[in-house]
Amino acid sequence: MSSEVVPSESTTFWQSIQRAQATIHSLSLILGPLPEPLTFSENPTISLLHDANISHDISSRLHHPNSGSGDDNLCRWLYDTFQSTDPGLQLVVLNFLPTIIRVYLSRVVSQKSLAGFEAILLAFYAHETVIRGGEPLTVILPNLTNPSVYHEAKVPTKSKAVDLNIAILSPALEPCGTVRSTKRARIIGVALELYYSKIHDMPLTSKQEFCEFCVDWAGHNRSLEEEKQSNPNSDVSCADQQEEMIQVKGGEEEHKKKGRRIPLPWELFQPILRIVGHCLLGNSNSEELKEVALIAVQCLHLRALHDMNPQAILASRSLLRLAKMPSDTIFKPHLVSDSSDLTASQLASND
């Protein structure tokens, strides 16, 4: 048995390498010659995912005014690469999801053909539909009167069906052949759910860009800036971060070129919040990411207030408050570590 498994594993390994190289080759036909180390990398997929130059090249092409049509080569490449079903290569495509969504949403009003973008988004949606079997994602809210793995309860429950509260995190999915406009938010929302499920593997830049786009989508950066001028210590504003934000945006001119305010129904707002929540409170070491995520959350919270959506207000408000609380770390920063170190002083009790 094992003698069969080993060669087949290695052949799949080689197949995946070959597939990756073929993918890189076809990308080079679109972008022009690619750097040598990428072509001969031991793990071409990972290199491709984390290659900043190529990522930059691809996103600037995606931003090109004529991108996203049905015969856009790059879109076709992204689509084919995602359809290769190689998990590593799928990550490469997902990496560009924030950019694709942003460009797509900013043009969707213009009545241009965006079939290229739509094909990719539909591929994401279809992928999720298959994974979930079309079923909704549910969350069972536990009833603490019954025991769980993490706690004991006195009342022994025998066979009695307890009233479990089932919450729906993401409703059932039906297959979609085209992007119907009223379904657009849902399709993008599902694509974002897919992105979120892989977010741990996403390069930092991709997450950072996503947070920056959220600022545009929420459409409340202006009020945030005004707020800063009038009252730096308000509940929503946070003076230091806003300095950053203005830098991030780099002037009103550029802002106009960038995204536009979009309708943010809950089916879109919810996955966005999950992603931003990860960027803000996940275990990331990047302060830059946290800063831009904080600005995104501030803008999203303002948007929630304008839309008066209670769920969105509650969720974004909590993120904001959590961001202001001191972060809970067990280790002190290395610089301060001498005899006053916490762990050392606690241990120094037995000599």
Next chain:
Amino acid sequence: MGFDGDSDGGEEDGISSVREVSINGLTMKTAEVEAKLDEGNIQEAESSLREGLSLNYEEARALLGRLEYQRGNVESALRVFDGIDLQTAIQRLQPTFSEKPASRRNRSRTESIHQVSQHAASLVLEAIYLKSMSLQRLNKATEAAQECKSVLDAVEKIFQHGIPDVLVEQKLQETVSKAVEVLPELWKQAGRHQEALASYRRALLSQWNLDEECCVRIQKRFAVFLLYGGVEASPPSLASQIEGSFIPKNNLEEAILLLMILLRKWYLGKTEWDPSVMEHFTFALSLCGETSVLGRHFEEVMPGIYPRCERWYSLALCYSGAGQSRSALNLLRKSLNRHESPNDIMALLLAAKICSEDCLLASEGVEYARRAITNARSVDEHLKCVALRFLGICLGKQAKIALSDHERTRLQAEALRSLDEAIALDRNNPDLIFDLGLEYAEQRNMNAALRCAKEFIDATGGSISKGWRLLALVLSAQQRYSEAEVVTDAALDETAKWEQGPLLRIKAKLKVAQLLPTDAVESYRFLLALVQAQRKAFGSSKNSTKVEDDKVTEFEVWQGLANLYSSLSHWKDAEICLEKARALKPYSAAILHTEGSMYEVRGETKDALAAYSNALSMELDHVPCKVSIGSLLSKIGSKSLPVARSFLSDALRLEPTNQLAWYYLGLVHRNEGRLADAVDCFQAASMLEESDPVESFSSIL
């Protein structure tokens, strides 16, 4: 015998005071050893310790390492620890413990043996733990985690049946607790998230005899990791689970369970209040839309934690999110009371929004919105347009139930002005354009409404269904039925099957309006098939109502069909449809009204009147019945004309745009000889006829 820990040495300030090590009843100053260490002579330092304190090699090294670690010489501590073969030391400790667990009766006899070995174990385990911490300080998180893990592995080997509650030496327990707590954080630092996850579960699911505070810290960190870590966890294994206990099956479920446990520990007074727990919990539950459950937890929070107005506002958000607007409004009323915080803009806005959904609350909403506008200064300036928006909507709603024409016109004009102002403040918000369009439509200014509806569809890229419906209804009000149908068809194209209900209903009604009964029946058939399929697909689960609230009900379809058939005088078919509708909703004014109109057409006036008045006794404000009774009475004879007039006026009070009511009122006036009044009424009726949508605009919301 035994190593006696001397806990009150001068070590806390470390450098200044004289250090001593006392073990085995012997004491020695550390200065001498430290001096040797400083020269880099580990072996000499070690041997002097062994001689001075009669220790074995491992124990001396462990002590030495700790000394170095405490002095902050991490690298040198590591060198010392590296000299110890910890694994063999552990193995040496093992046999004593891996004997059969002492039964409760002979505990006292075995205790002394346990004590001895525990001291030895304590020293060795602490050495490994400190080694791990040294590695961590040198930014070698992965190695640190591996060392730390080996502490736990060792403990599990030594205590094969979990750490007993009473028999453990304090120092040993401390080391174990720290290692358990630190391990997941080390894995996280090393970027090994699956291991971090596993070690969290190991910490919480195995018997480590952790104290409550430590356990709380681990649970909280684990919940945070699950919520934001972005690493999907597989469900915890089923091994060693009590039967029937709840096992979370995904990250969010597990995080919510942990947070609930944490909150309960606090309610029971076992831990300190930690505000972040509630915020994490709020985030998690809002994400799954379970704000009613969240509300219950806000209610359980002890007084004194949140200022009461803040708690009321949070609760109001929860209830309003769960669709319990009335409860939410009552809480907001408390908080907006003159004696609490009457000018809290967030509460005012939420209250205004809730009021804007109900005609009868509209005037209250106007009050809140106005107060919000006056209080939207500096920081909250940007919220002014939100307040203006709800002011506009509330005024529009208030106009609907205004008692006099004069007041109505005033309110309507004000409503438009507020919405215009709001748009001026926030030009990028298409929702405002929709609200304005709807208000124009309600005021029968169809050209303006049409412009807004088109603008809204353009701005949203047609992604919001209510925009399409507004456009179709406005066109139908302009009697441009075929165009309305084109819009409806386009909207159907842009809508997935399951959500087509309201559009199909409009389509059917458009066909009726165009006098195309067969087409209308066809549309209704589609609609019926859809509704029934929906019932089959979602019928069993209670949640379906929450997910889609703008679904067409089966009842509506049967009733629509009954009306259609009765207008075609297909009495039998109409009866069948009514029967179906009645089965779904036994006491319905609408059904009785249809029944009544069937009697009326067949000339059975008495039965018709009976049906209408039955309907009115079920629903006092059923306008179509009032109109029908009015029209019936006006035909009976001159004696009943005054009664007819009062019914019709009543109907118009409730629904000033009811074209039929104006028409019949005109007839009544004419029959009673008030020609000028009659002319006014007929004029109103004819004007309204040209602006009557196929279904009321309020059906869009």
